[in-house]
Amino acid sequence: MMKTYNQNLPVNFIVMIVTVLLISIVMLNSCTKVVDIKVGxxxxxxxxxxxxxxxAGSQSVKLTTNVPFSNSNTYPPVTGAIVSVNDGNGSTYNYIEGPSGIYTSPAFVAKAGNxxxxxxxxxxxDYTASSRMPELVVLDSLSSKVSPFDSKQREVTVYYKDPAGKANYYRFVMFLNGVQVKAVFVFNDDFNDxxxxxxDLSDDDTDMFSGDKVTVExxxxxxxxxTYWNTLMQQGGSGPGGGVTPSNPPTNISPSVLGYFSAHTSQKKSMVLK
Structure with a gap:
């Protein structure tokens, strides 16, 4: 016997079925749409x-021009500039160019609080920028552990004691077997004063294995x-010379250009990953 179907379905039910089908078609089409992200x-x-x-050692200022976002890491140097730094206590250090685009001063040691x-x-x-050097917070130690995502890979952990009662800001620069990792690591003490x-310092684009040497600054x-480095970290960027980012981070240089001027403490520790 041939099976028959009720031809008198409620109109609301039919409308609902049609609506679901239309939404499904739109969703399928959107899955195949190419998204064009426009990068400056x-x-x-x-x-x-x-x-x-x-x-101790020479202080430096590097001058270059930027390149298209997709270009290789070759940045034309800017030569013939006049560069100096004042320490706020009456001393001015005139920088000397060499090699091209790299300007260095006679050796002086910057001091916290200046x-x-x-x-x-x-x-x-005349481009100017000011930066106050914070007090040193001691980098206690480093350790390594197995990555939770791949048992063959390793992560690095840094340890320090944050001073209480004042805002502190930190940047970590990691070197893997002597080569700087491009990832940006910056933190504040909003939740750990x-x-x-x-x-943990980890980067999806960097593979670290047992036996590798890691240095952390x-x-x-x-x-x-x-603010500058945190903006870059949120964008997944790697630094001012790394092409044109989707949104260039806020600089402390006036008039506004790409880059930054930072007076900061620096300490390094190294380890071989286990």
């Missing part, structure tokens, strides 16, 4: 990367530099 391509702009640190001001004169424009802190940075 404003190139040939001045990039200033300046820093003073609290360890407010340092950089001047860079390029093509008639005055506590013993342990932070801990920098105590001021708030403006934290």
């Amino acid at each position: 391509n404003d190139t040939d702009k001045l990039v200033i990367e300046g820093m003073v640190i609290d360890t 407010n340092y001001t950089m001047h860079v004169l390029v093509n008639g424009t 005055g506590k013993k802190v342990s932070i 801990m920098q105590c940075i001021d708030k403006s530099i934290f």
